[in-house]
Every structure is written in structure tokens, then in C-alpha cells.
Amino acid sequence: MERTETDGTAGSPAPAPSDSSVPQDVPPPRYDACLQDVSGLLDGMPRQREAPATMPVGPPVAPLAVEPPEARPGPRPRPWRLLPTPTGTPFTFGYGVVLAVTSLVTEYADPAVVHDLHQASSTDVAHLVQTPALVLLTSALWIAGGILSPFAIGFLLVLTALERRIGGLRTAGVFLLGHVLATLATEVPIGLAVLIGHLPDSSLHRLDYGVSFGVAAGVGALAGLLTPWLRWPLLAVFGAMLLRSLLAFTDPMTDWGHLTAFAIGIGTWPVVRGWYRARLAAGPLPGVA
Numbered sequence: 001m002e003r004t005e006t007d008g009t010a011g012s013p014a015p016a017p018s019d020s021s022v023p024q025d026v027p028p029p030r031y032d033a034c035l036q037d038v039s040g041l042l043d044g045m046p047r048q049r050e051a052p053a054t055m056p057v058g059p060p061v062a063p064l065a066v067e068p069p070e071a072r073p074g075p076r077p078r079p080w081r082l083l084p085t086p087t088g089t090p091f092t093f094g095y096g097v098v099l100a101v102t103s104l105v106t107e108y109a110d111p112a113v114v115h116d117l118h119q120a121s122s123t124d125v126a127h128l129v130q131t132p133a134l135v136l137l138t139s140a141l142w143i144a145g146g147i148l149s150p151f152a153i154g155f156l157l158v159l160t161a162l163e164r165r166i167g168g169l170r171t172a173g174v175f176l177l178g179h180v181l182a183t184l185a186t187e188v189p190i191g192l193a194v195l196i197g198h199l200p201d202s203s204l205h206r207l208d209y210g211v212s213f214g215v216a217a218g219v220g221a222l223a224g225l226l227t228p229w230l231r232w233p234l235l236a237v238f239g240a241m242l243l244r245s246l247l248a249f250t251d252p253m254t255d256w257g258h259l260t261a262f263a264i265g266i267g268t269w270p271v272v273r274g275w276y277r278a279r280l281a282a283g284p285l286p287g288v289a
Contacts, residue, residue: 084160091168092159099155099211103147118142118209123183125191125204140179144210150241151212158218165225166275171218174268178217182261183208186253208254213261216242220265221272238262 084093106114120127121138128135143152163171187208193199219238223231242262246255 081164082157082160084156084163089160089163089168091172092156092163095159096156098141099143099152100147102141103143103152106142106146118207119205121209122206123187123208124206125187125194128184128187129191136180136183139183139209140176140211140214142209142211144212151210151215154215154219155211158215158222162218162222162225162272165222166272166279170272170275174217174221174265174272175211175214177268178220178261178264179211179214181264182213182217182257185260186257190253206253212254213257216258216261217265217268220262221268222265224266224269224272225276235266 081088084096086093105117121135121142123135123139143149143155145151159171159175162174166174190199190203190206194201194203216238219234223234226234239262242255242258246252246259
């Protein structure tokens, strides 16, 4: 086959004709049809970044071992948190020391002296009429039934748990609220009954002292801060104990006072829950899960 050469050197492209000799309707040449020179087709493609010649190579790093959640140890039980401490629960601890001293006096002092002390501290109608503030305070310095009575043990456990959640001053407020209101709720009807002749005058001097009303109010208030699986059994067990004592009819006025104080504690739920949320917002509470 012969190759025709035009006015130039063989193998070199012919010079492009001038603009005047090219028709205006001739399309431009297709570059993919001319494969003699492809050196400039990929000039716009960015070059790949090359690794530096001297890259420091260190020892291989082992991946961090992540312990599965089920294998992580949970919080260790701390049973000593159930009891008051001077720094964690100063109100309950200090009050408990005072009650321990008065219980020792009751146990080892002369019985006649102890009776006189109890009588002077009694929140009966006669003393409430004469010195109401004094007897309302001093009557809460004794434990009826001794230091091993159920209400003495309940005092330590209930007030410790309550103080860890809402603080000492607020715990004292709940305790005094139940103690004062339940005392008035039981003694005022006695005074009215004596006044109209339904009870003898000796009812004005009945012994009434102890911390049981304040403890009952503390139980009711604490139940509102517990989880439901603890709250409802506590309410059921304590309420059943109070009802059983009332049905025994050994001291109906005191037993009605226990139920009244228990109801007062339950009535403080909106307030104590607000205090509890405020303390949680300020930071984690020591000794409270």
C-alpha cells in the first residue's frame, strides 16, 4: 500500500488551513479518533499524595481491651451507711447520743427520779396549757420502751436514710412536724372530752413522751423518696404494725397519734421530693445509691 504525502515531510501533520479556506459548518475533529499523541490528555487529573521517604515507624500499638458491661464489678455494699455518722448525718448522730444518755438514765437512775423526769416532760393537757413549747421539746428527749425498742431502732435507720437524702435541718423539720402535730391531735380531743365530762380529770395528767411520733412521720416521708419496690412494702408493713397496735386497744390515743404522724409524713411527699431533687442537682449524695 502506498501512502500519499502532501507538501511536507513524511509522518508530520499537514499545516492547518487558514480560516478563510475552512467551511464554517465543518465540525471540529474528534480527539478520540486521533491516537498518535495522548501525552496531554490527563494533565488535569490531580496527582496522588506520596508518603514521605522517611516516615517514622514505631512499635505496633495494641488495641485497648474493653471490658464487657456484665463483667464490670458493681458498687460494693456499704452497710455502715445505714447508721449515722458525725460528718454524714450530724443531726441524727447528735440526737442519737442524747437519746442514748437519757436511756441510760432511765435504766440506772432511781425509779422515783425517772418517774418525776418523765412526768415533767409529759405532753399531757395540763403541761400543754402551762408550758407548751418546753414540754414539746423535752418530751422528745426520751424513748418509751428503752433503747432496744422498735421505735429506737427505727429512729437510727429511718432518720439516717432521710437525712442523707434531704439534709439535717429538713429532717429535723419533718421530725418536729410529726411530733408536734400528732401530739396536739391526740391531746386536744382529750382536753375537750374532759371539759364536756366524757373523761375524768385524771386524763389531763396522763404520761405522754417519746420519739415515736417523729419516727412515724419520718417513715412516711422516707417512703416517698424510695423506689416503688421498697416504698410500698415499707408502707404496708409499717401501716399494718400500727393498725395491729390500735386494734389491741392497749393505748388507743397513742396509737391514733402514731397513725396521724404516719399520715403527716406521707403528706410531706411533694415537699421532701423537691428537697431531694434540689440536692441531687447540686451533686451526688454521699452514701445514697
